[in-house]
Amino acid sequence: MAAGTDAPAGTTIAVGSLSFSLTNEWTAGRFAHLRRALTLVPQSVLKVVDGLSFQVKSQTSGGEDGEYDIDKHRVIMYSSAWQANAARYGGSEWPVYAIAHEIGHAIDRAALRKAWSTFQGSKGTSSDEKALTTARSESAGRYVNKKGTFELEVPLAGKEGAFRKAAAKDGVKLPSKNATVLEGTPTEYASHDWEDVYAESFALYTTDPKLLELLRPTIYAYFAKRYPRKP
Structure with missing residues (x-):
């Protein structure tokens, strides 16, 4: 994709052998921030969340700049993440930091996502439930x-x-x-x-x-x- 062009829904971002995708269109500037965040994250980390998708939405009533949806394995970024000034935080522009924060939630919950997926495919026995609740x-x-x-x-x-x-x-x-x-x-x-x-x-x-x-x-x-x- 040429630099400076918007990224349509379905765009795939390859990082080595790993793949990430967009569920809706991202402007060129926002897409550049996303690519930067993914570039900064070590591949040893990204392997844990391979297949993660990204979506951008207008602001919610909660006032957050983003969230991680564990059920959809998706990072949702809100427009407010780009409405602040271009201040740098943690060595990067705020949107890059905010995206990295949400990827962090996905990394943190990876074991729970795996446990839930396993439980969903099980018979729901007491031992299956124990495996879920001990994760x-x-x-x-x-x-x-x-x-x-x-x-x-x-x-x-x-x-x-x-x-x-x-x-x-x-x-x-x-x-x-x-x-x-x-x-x-x-x-x-x-x-x-x-x-x-x-x-x-x-x-x-x-x-x-x-x-x-x-x-x-x-x-x-x-x-x-x-x-x-x-x-």
Whole structure:
């Protein structure tokens, strides 16, 4: 595709042997930001979310710049991500950082997506359900059976899993039993949710790894070991 041209729905983005796609048209500028984000993400990471699709929509009432739809394995970016100024964050323009953040959510939830897919294809026995509910995202999210409906929950308390343990060593913690905000998160935005602690850390690892290493060295070491930057 020629530089400076809009990318139509169905456009495929190849990164090595991996493939990603657009579900609707992206303007040339927005598509350039998406390509940049995918270029910055190490291939060792992208392998985990091969087949991920991307969609752009007008702003929602929630005010978020993007979200990851685990059921559709899709990153949805909202127009607000491009309405701010061209400020740089984490070494990249904001839209690139925001896209990397949402890819981070997809990486974080990869184990849950796999567990759900396996459960959907099973007979739904007690052992099948146990396999689903014992699966954990990297930020320690899990499926919980609530009267026959499985809901995704991410407890604010606890140090379950290697990522939370790494974050704890960098000072990320729940200051008290009844607290509703985490302390020591890499960005203020991440203080309300462990999934955002992960996604913000991942976005920094993607767009400015040296900054993450300076700010949260143990979290950086977690990503560097699990998802090395060299292919």
